[in-house]
Amino acid sequence: MLVRNARISGGDGALVDLLIEGGVIVSISAAGETAFTEADLDVAGRWVSPGLWDNHVHASQWALIARRLDVSTATSAQQVADLVGNALRDAIVEPGQAFVGSGFRDGLWPDAPSLEVLDAASRGVPVVLVSGDLHAAWLNSAALELYGHRGHPTGLLREDPAFEVTRQLNAVPDEILDAWMLEAGKAAASRGVVGIADLEMAWNLETWERRMRNGFDSLRVEFGIYSEHLDRAIELGLRTGDAVSELLTVGRYKVLTDGSLNTRTAYCYDEYPGMEGQEHSHGMLTVPPEQLIPRMRMAVDGGIEPTVHAIGDHATSLALDAFEQLASPGRIEHAQLVSDRDIQRFAELGVTASVQPDHAMDDRDVAEKFWPGRTARTFPLRSLLDAGARLALGSDAPVSPLDPWVAIAAAVGKSRDGRAPWHPEQAITAREALAASTRTTVAVGQAADLIVTDDDPETLTADQLRGVVVLATLLGGRLTHDVL
Secondary structure, three states: OEEEEEEEOOOOOOOEEEEEEOOEEEEEEEOOOOOOOOOEEEOOOOEEEEOEEEEEEOHHHHHHHOOOEEOOOOOOHHHHHHHHHHHHOOOOOOOOOOEEEEEEOOOOOOOOOOHHHHHHHHOOOOEEEEEOOOOEEEEOHHHHHHOOOOOOOOOEEEOHHHHHHHHHHOOOOHHHHHHHHHHHHHHHHHOOEEEEEEOOOOOOHHHHHHHHHOOOOOOEEEEEEEHHHHHHHHHOOOOOOOEOOOOEEEEEEEEEOOOOOOOOOOOOOOOOOOOOOOOOOOOOOOOOHHHHHHHHHHHHHOOOOEEEEEOOHHHHHHHHHHHHHHOOOEEEEEOOEOOHHHHHHHHHHOEEEEEOOHHHHHHHHHHHHHOOOOHHHEOOHHHHHHOOOOEEEOOOEOOOOOOHHHHHHHHHHOOOOOOOOOOHHHOOOHHHHHHOOEOOOOOOOOEOOEEEEOOOHHHOOHHHHHOOOOOEEEEOOEEEEEOO
16 A cells, blocks of 8 residues: 555655555655555545554443443432433343443542432332442442342442452343444544553453454454463463464553542552541552562563552552562553652653543542542653653543543643643643554554544644544554545
């Protein structure tokens, strides 16, 4: 393929032709100097940039989310119950199945999730509501019975019990979920996405092999590995970065060491206001160092790079301690609240901060309530880059949309919905945000994972970035999206 009459993002605006052979850019020359090929693409002076990656996705849950009741707009438990009650009037729920909603965030609600309010709205139908951050699930009495938690006093499950319920909810027949995933992949490609790091909490090697055999070809996929599958991965000889097939690659070992802010389970040095003296008043350390370090060592010895979920500042410190003890690079997922002394350690230890900037827009108010006086240390993108650390941006979809432009805009503007920027001192430039959302460049020898836009993304404001229209996406030189 020959991509003709292109301008390269970040360049001088000169028109060039990009010759692609075998999925790789093999030459870049002045426009008109290369003979046309049978499959040429004239972009008519538009801008070509590297394709985008979402570095943290729960792919199956993202595909499922569109089929569930959205309760994200609710500002109280009663509003959620009202939404459920209205939806159930027309819903058909098969025996032994639950009605599912998602997106609730109860951190600022005036009333707490309870069995009483959900039972009153659900008329005996099992109801499960998954929180917006995926770290909690609110069940009514019928659902508690269905999923083995009869007698729970509130119906609000957190962390591991919630994850187990979510796993069971995700047990959709393969052919149905794969079809939904095919649609989700095409939608991602339409936003310029060429690859995802899938951190779905399951064993996903054969899942993705099956999907790709059956036609999924719009994205590159790295699949993560969790503790319960680490032995299996090592026995199979899987190593981070190894190609399973053209589009499928072995990812990282994911271990969750704390919870989330909205559920007040992120593990922090300071107590949560209103929880002083209670059990878990500092959050929940779900994998302490004496368990974390041996697991990480096993992964490292097996050639699998660790990535550690740590949201609270104390959890982040302990994760960095583990990387230091192992003398191994890796990633920390989220790094949402970071101690000042730990900023430099990311760079010194070679640990990438895998951050989801749009979460800052969701969490700014709840952070001010539960992390008072500390929000200058939340989502410290500017500080991390200035310290020499590496950033990798993502969505944590379905927590935020699988749309890197949303993350990029949040990182650049530190604002959404017309609100004043939140801690704008931690904003980064469009060029820096794009670099943290890509894995290639537009250069000879690089994979031809490219996007075409009307404007150079590096020159756009945050609001303009959020609304970018992707005219074409190429994956290894093959069009996966085209509205030119």
